[in-house]
Amino acid sequence: MIDFKNVSKVYDNGTKALSNVNIHIDKGEFVFVVGASGAGKSTFLKLMMREEVPSSGTIKIKDYNLGEMKKRKIPYFRRNMGIVFQDFRLIPNMTVYDNVAFAMRVVGAKEKDIRKRVPYVINIVGLPQKAKCYPSELSGGEQQRVALARALVNNADIIIADEPTGNVDPQMSLEIVELLKRLNETGTTVIMVTHAHDLVKKFDNRVIVLDSGEVVSDGMVEDGEIPIHSSSHLNHEAKGKIKNKFTKKFGKKNKVEEPEKEPQKENPDEGFLNALIGDTDTYRVYLEDEETPAASVTADEEKGGDAE
Numbered sequence: 001m002i003d004f005k006n007v008s009k010v011y012d013n014g015t016k017a018l019s020n021v022n023i024h025i026d027k028g029e030f031v032f033v034v035g036a037s038g039a040g041k042s043t044f045l046k047l048m049m050r051e052e053v054p055s056s057g058t059i060k061i062k063d064y065n066l067g068e069m070k071k072r073k074i075p076y077f078r079r080n081m082g083i084v085f086q087d088f089r090l091i092p093n094m095t096v097y098d099n100v101a102f103a104m105r106v107v108g109a110k111e112k113d114i115r116k117r118v119p120y121v122i123n124i125v126g127l128p129q130k131a132k133c134y135p136s137e138l139s140g141g142e143q144q145r146v147a148l149a150r151a152l153v154n155n156a157d158i159i160i161a162d163e164p165t166g167n168v169d170p171q172m173s174l175e176i177v178e179l180l181k182r183l184n185e186t187g188t189t190v191i192m193v194t195h196a197h198d199l200v201k202k203f204d205n206r207v208i209v210l211d212s213g214e215v216v217s218d219g220m221v222e223d224g225e226i227p228i229h230s231s232s233h234l235n236h237e238a239k240g241k242i243k244n245k246f247t248k249k250f251g252k253k254n255k256v257e258e259p260e261k262e263p264q265k266e267n268p269d270e271g272f273l274n275a276l277i278g279d280t281d282t283y284r285v286y287l288e289d290e291e292t293p294a295a296s297v298t299a300d301e302e303k304g305g306d307a308e
């Protein structure tokens with residue numbers, strides 16, 4: 001499902017962020033990505049969501065070849081993903097409720113479904129009493145949970161989370177990972193970056209370790225220890241081991257009582273979608289715009305007569 005082949009990333013200023021990364025992630029896996037600050041974890045995720053392009057190598061996700069993807073396809077591609085950004089990227093002039101609802105509005109969900117689903121997800125992340133607050137009225141941990149709610153709300157196939165526990169206490173961190181685990185058990189692929197090794201060791205998951213842009217280890221947590229394999233070793237034994245364990249654990253998919261997905265709007269507003277999922281330039285334009293994205297989406301929907 002997610003395939004990195006000989007992927008390297010050198011930023012314009014010459015910083016080598018990733019070198020020769022070869023990673024395959026199957027549908028339904030739960031993968032932690034760990035490593036020190038500057039190791040390349042966020043870059044790895046940004047390549048995955050096509051926020052950055054590799055300097056060399058190929059990245060394939062589902063049927064998409066990210067290197068060849070046209071810009072106008074990116075919003076469609078990202079509909080497959082729920083993304084928790086390290087810097088949250090909440091829209092400051094929208095309430096918690098509207099930040100989460102926005103993610104549904106841009107994909108053309110019906111107001112009726114939004115009214116049902118948004119409070120449900122806000123409740124899941126433990127913020128029902130904050131629904132009417134603006135991001136500036138929330139603590140870092142609360143904002144992080146709003147970002148998580150937004151990533152969950154559309155039932156995406158792939159959840160990509162960059163340090164989703166970076167601003168919350170250990171108990172809340174555990175709860176967040178447990179929540180992601182539950183989602184994973186319904187078939188969602190989860191990729192979570194963290195530098196909290198203690199947290200990772202509590203879960204029986206695959207862990208990819210990055211160090212100075214290189215994958216230095218890739219294997220399952222065993223007996224509470226993060227495995228240390230050399231890269232060459234990885235290509236042989238470790239891969240098979242991971243696969244076997246994975247099949248044992250996830251072989252049988254049990255789809256849970258998720259509500260049916262709404263058919264998605266044919267023509268998403270690219271601007272809104274980019275704003276939402278992190279095209280930074282577009283995001284800024286929308287923030288500086290007089291008319292807020294929420295207002296214009298609502299206006300469109302009213303015109304479309306979508307309301308019940």
Ligand SMILES: Nc1ncnc2c1ncn2[C@@H]1O[C@H](COP(=O)(O)OP(=O)(O)O)[C@@H](O)[C@H]1O
Nearest residue numbers: 011013015017036037038039040041042043044
């Ligand atoms: N946009 C950028 N331009 C230049 N260098 C960058 C950029 N983003 C990240 N880097 C550099 O790339 C390296 C990896 O960064 P990052 O992927 O953010 O690491 P991590 O998330 O593991 O802390 C670091 O040296 C960082 O300074």
Ligand SMILES: [Mg+2]
Nearest residue numbers: 041042043086
């Ligand atoms: Mg980072």
